[in-house]
Amino acid sequence: MQVLVIGGGGREHALVWKIKQSPRVEKVFCAPGNAGTGEIAENVPIAADDIKSLLDFALQKKIGLTVVGPEQPLVLGIVDQFEKEGLRIFGPNERAAKLEGSKSFSKDMMDKYGLPTAEYKTFTSPENAADYIKTKKGPLVVKADGLAAGKGVLICQTEDEALAAVDSIMGKKSFGEAGDQIVVEEFLEGQEVSVLAFCDGQTVLLMDSAQDHKAAYDGDKGPNTGGMGAYSPAPVFSEIMRQKVRDKIMLPMIRAMQKEGRVYKGILYAGLMLTKTGPQVLEFNARFGDPETQPLLVRMENDIIPVFEACIDGTLGQCQLGWKEESSVCVVMAAEGYPGSYEKGKPISGLKEANALPGVVVFHAGTKEKDGEVLTHGGRVLGVTATGADTPTSITRAYEAVNKIQWQGIHFRKDIGNKAGN
Ligand code: AMP
Ligand code: GLY
Numbered sequence: 001m002q003v004l005v006i007g008g009g010g011r012e013h014a015l016v017w018k019i020k021q022s023p024r025v026e027k028v029f030c031a032p033g034n035a036g037t038g039e040i041a042e043n044v045p046i047a048a049d050d051i052k053s054l055l056d057f058a059l060q061k062k063i064g065l066t067v068v069g070p071e072q073p074l075v076l077g078i079v080d081q082f083e084k085e086g087l088r089i090f091g092p093n094e095r096a097a098k099l100e101g102s103k104s105f106s107k108d109m110m111d112k113y114g115l116p117t118a119e120y121k122t123f124t125s126p127e128n129a130a131d132y133i134k135t136k137k138g139p140l141v142v143k144a145d146g147l148a149a150g151k152g153v154l155i156c157q158t159e160d161e162a163l164a165a166v167d168s169i170m171g172k173k174s175f176g177e178a179g180d181q182i183v184v185e186e187f188l189e190g191q192e193v194s195v196l197a198f199c200d201g202q203t204v205l206l207m208d209s210a211q212d213h214k215a216a217y218d219g220d221k222g223p224n225t226g227g228m229g230a231y232s233p234a235p236v237f238s239e240i241m242r243q244k245v246r247d248k249i250m251l252p253m254i255r256a257m258q259k260e261g262r263v264y265k266g267i268l269y270a271g272l273m274l275t276k277t278g279p280q281v282l283e284f285n286a287r288f289g290d291p292e293t294q295p296l297l298v299r300m301e302n303d304i305i306p307v308f309e310a311c312i313d314g315t316l317g318q319c320q321l322g323w324k325e326e327s328s329v330c331v332v333m334a335a336e337g338y339p340g341s342y343e344k345g346k347p348i349s350g351l352k353e354a355n356a357l358p359g360v361v362v363f364h365a366g367t368k369e370k371d372g373e374v375l376t377h378g379g380r381v382l383g384v385t386a387t388g389a390d391t392p393t394s395i396t397r398a399y400e401a402v403n404k405i406q407w408q409g410i411h412f413r414k415d416i417g418n419k420a421g422n
Pocket of ligand 1: 150153187
């Protein structure tokens with residue numbers, strides 16, 4: 001079978017790496033890919049949101065399975081368009097992907113079906129939002145409704161900050177149309193955990209847990225990013241919690257979507273806050289997490305192809321997932337300045353040496369190959385991932401590998417995995 005992976009980040013390099021291990025797969029294409037995917041698959045120079053060109057390519061190459069990494073093509077309806085042409089594609093269709101595409105839709109669904117989530121209100125007028133904020137005490141979270149590459153969420157400690165956030169999103173349109181509508185919600189405290197599940201419309205199969213590190217700097221300081229590192233499993237997420245999340249959050253949401261005529265197939269990713277009163281949903285995403293996918297897939301024992309197929313065919317009830325006992329840690333190496341502005345085109349050295357260390361895989365994100373050299377080409381550049389007998393061993397291995405890699409202007413967090421606390 002020929003497989004097409006859509007996207008060009010660390011998540012997609014990890015997906016290509018995992019898919020390549022399937023005996024069912026003859027060839028993998030990645031559109032647009034990065035220097036890392038280019039080493040193990042054939043990169044195709046088509047942007048992830050250019051659905052028409054992707055469709056033409058898939059038809060022409062007789063692609064047996066397409067796996068979508070990022071949210072934009074899902075929200076734009078790539079699954080509907082591929083299925084209309086009889087192509088097999090893994091991911092939710094446009095109506096189902098709205099769970100990530102619109103935060104107000106997602107909150108309304110949680111509210112309607114009684115899922116635990118922060119108290120909230122939705123606004124299309126900045127004046128009404130301001131009136132509401134003035135009635136509230138304590139920190140608030142102001143969110144742009146639409147997609148904003150993980151940056152549309154502003155945590156506001158004071159009323160003034162919340163009012164400024166409304167002005168930035170609705171007045172100054174910092175996130176464009178994504179901010180025509182906003183959600184203002186109560187601030188929740190606790191540890192965050194990412195729970196990803198395979199779904200076939202009816203059944204959910206939870207992956208092992210992972211914890212992301214959203215803030216740019218050590219100690220969870222600084223602005224939110226797409227994610228600066230992740231590890232798996234997260235000891236804070238116990239087996240009892242896992243069952244609770246499956247039965248009270250993941251399954252009810254899949255059933256709710258089915259009831260609303262929005263049958264959900266693909267990955268359902270719940271960003272959870274583990275509060276004193278139990279897990280609360282911060283958001284749902286319609287895709288694999290980045291960087292959570294990197295530490296998850298290096299631990300996954302299954303051939304991933306039959307699992308993708310079971311999601312498409314509605315036979316997930318017959319699948320079981322296996323996870324290596326080992327723990328894994330992924331440290332994101334970013335360009336200095338990220339998540340703000342940063343430079344590109346810096347030559348990267350030490351990749352071979354890092355990859356040669358025991359238990360280490362260096363997944364590429366924003367990289368580009370030019371004349372045999374690997375150059376930086378994005379904010380998050382690499383996801384240095386290591387497995388080990390326990391989290392401290394994986395942490396040591398991952399940072400040993402990080403220390404072999406050089407370019408001019410590197411930024412990475414030095415505390416990835418410390419929250420595991422062992
Ligand atoms: P979201 O895209 O909605 O998951 O928000 C991005 C990040 O903002 C989350 O991973 C949390 O770190 C933070 N966040 C979002 N909503 C809340 C909330 N209600 N309380 C505290 N932190 C939040
Ligand atoms: N790591 C956060 C996300 O993928 O949205």
